[in-house]
Amino acid sequence: MTSLIWQRARSGRASRSSLRGAGLDQNASELTFANRGPFSARLEWFSLPLLLVLWQGAAMVAASRFFPSPAVVAAEVVDLTLHGHLVKDFAKTLLRTFLGFVVAMGLGGVLGFVLGRVRGLDRLFGPWVVVGLNMPAVVIAVICYIWLGLSEFALVLAVVINKTPLVITTIREGVRSLSPDYDELAAVFRMPMARRIRLIHVPQLMPFVMTAARTGLALIWKMVLVFEVLGSDGGVGFRVGIFFQYFDMAGILAYTVVFVAMVMLIEHGALRPLERRVARWRQDPP
Amino acid sequence: MTIALTQMRFSAATEPLFGVFHLNVAPGEVVALIGPSGVGKTTLLRMIAGLEPGYDGRILIGGAPVNVAPPPGFVFQDARLLPWLDAAANLRAVRPGMTDTEVEELLARVGLAGLGAAFPRQLSGGMQRRLGLARAISVNPGLLLLDEPFVSLDRAVVADLQALFRTIFAAENPTVILVSHDPEDAARLADRVVILADRPLRIAADLRLTGTGADRSPQDVARLVETILTAQLEVRR
Structure with a gap:
């Protein structure tokens, strides 16, 4: 039972209450955080493009040779x-x-x-x-x-x-x-x-x-x-x-x-x- | 093994831990050192292992001083495995020449067949102790020094481990010094029980137990525990 909940927890399908019931409460917050992992990882991919967009925007506003795009x-x-x-x-x-x-x-x-x-x-x-x-x-x-x-x-x-x-x-x-x-x-x-x-x-x-x-x-x-x-x-x-x-x-x-x-x-x-x-x-x- | 000490103290200011102290252990004998916490059991074991060189007197193993004698097979209170090495590499760390077959055979002897690639953190507490025993046997199956090898383990695991120790003792016939605070460990494994007391340390009682650990029934063990406890009580009086 516990191992099943662990598997679910690792795949992000376990509820916090089921974790508590299995005596895994101390890991619950960590697992909940871990479940956000894939989304956080995707956010990282947007980081540099976002910087480039901001840079481009700032360059267009500044319109100066000292601030190239x-x-x-x-x-x-x-x-x-x-x-x-x-x-x-x-x-x-x-x-x-x-x-x-x-x-x-x-x-x-x-x-x-x-x-x-x-x-x-x-x-x-x-x-x-x-x-x-x-x-x-x-x-x-x-x-x-x-x-x-x-x-x-x-x-x-x-x-x-x-x-x-x-x-x-x-x-x-x-x-x-x-x-x-x-x-x-x-x-x-x-x-x-x-x-x-x-x-x-x-x-x-x-x-x-x-x-x-x-x-x-x-x-x-x-x-x-x-x-x-x-x-x-x-x-x-x-x-x-x-x-x-x-x-x-x-x-x-x-x-x-x-x-x-x-x-x-x-x-x-x-x-x-x-x-x-x-x-x-x-x-x-x- | 001959232990003949005249003095040992940790610093000049303190009372000596050992005064005149003699202990002979016959080859193949399983001797349990029993005594209250802090009396000096582990220190004596460390001196036999060559870890405490600062004493007056001599400790001879097979007629050779400890610093010249082959290293003993030492089992620590904790498993003390190297966590960054897998089970096979932990064995090879102390005996580098072991072949894959030798490693696998040794692991199988202690009930860890097929786990050579497992890291210590992937093993249970009992399995870690088994690996610690395998490491000790790989270095010197003829002399085993066991420092409270069953502490922090539940009774079921201890029973399994004691059965394993008895099997190893029967197969290798090693000289064994077992340090323990628990008379039951001695009653299940030892041929002889040495009760240590006082400071400077002295042998308060030296009991020869009937039979071997493998032959003893639960009733025999209970009777021997009673005998050891009685002897300990008399020492305290």
Whole structure:
């Protein structure tokens, strides 16, 4: 009986009273909310078209070259792709972002793990992390450019120096919250360190890694663009800087639209599938 | 197994948990450690497992110190499975070389045939304990350390699990140390009951039970429970 009501509840056909009768009251509100799921999902599909309609309307009202319509921006995207530097600029920015992200995550992950595990090192180097967290990003970029010149290395290094303390802090918190029960399990069965890290520590740290990755990527995108404006020979930030000098709003918005599309692609094409895979053990069986 | 301690304390300021303490366990013997909560039963089990190294004295397993002896098959109070690994991977986490056939055979022995791909959250409490037992057997079927393996389970599940333990004991003839606060667990499974008391910890009574867990009728169990309870009462006096 209960399982039948559960099936109905999952398919949205159970009444709240039948759930209460089956002793599933505490789940009733959750299920009722879940029943709204398909409609909410459909609403999400209308979100971006609605934004475009509002943008078009506002552009028509403003009727200014500083407020181009979506159609104008779309045409600009096509033009910049075919005749401009859009593809080359995005390739450069993507590569810088990728390098900065990988190095900062790797370095911050290892350092965060060590500081989370070794109290003495955390006491010694913890204040350095605080300093790193509070250093203005632009100052670090300027210092790197002055010391190392306007090079790719200086730009990526500035990104890494800015981002690594944030990764360290997140991973260190994760390490501090590792369950001692599982450490005890590993100790009693004499699990070697490499297996402990792979099977016991890393799975517990994955939510923290995902948080660091998501916030890190968002931060690194923005930093790379700002540093490209400050000093580089190409990239999205560099090009937007040039558009700014000519007050070319269509160009700025064209790059912005492609940039947002790329971020959404990474979010839905890489981060969310990865997150689902990591959380597979928490999900209901198919 | 030989346990010969002269002292163990958790910090310099506290009274020692163990003074001079001797316990010998013969190979294949099922020994139940019984005593009030907090007396030091679990600590003793953890010392045998090598989890509490800070003591004076020696604990020898098959003539070797605990840090050199093969790891024991340990069953925790909670199932303590790795929730992100399926049942088969939980077994391989502690014994990586197991083949698919070995995993399936072991799961079948504990009544979990065909559930190798199930995650712990998909198993009932009793099934999780069975998987915990399978994990312990996979590591060392010759020495099983059971830390209150039946807590938080209803009596029907406990009866099923105890039947499973008896089957495993009969098949593997392991040396078993069972920590429990319940005389009935001891009466159903053990060959010998060691009643622990006081601080520093001492053996207040050492009872040899007649027959084996598998042979005992409900009347035998009731009589042995009575014997253990009487011994505990005398210790308290």
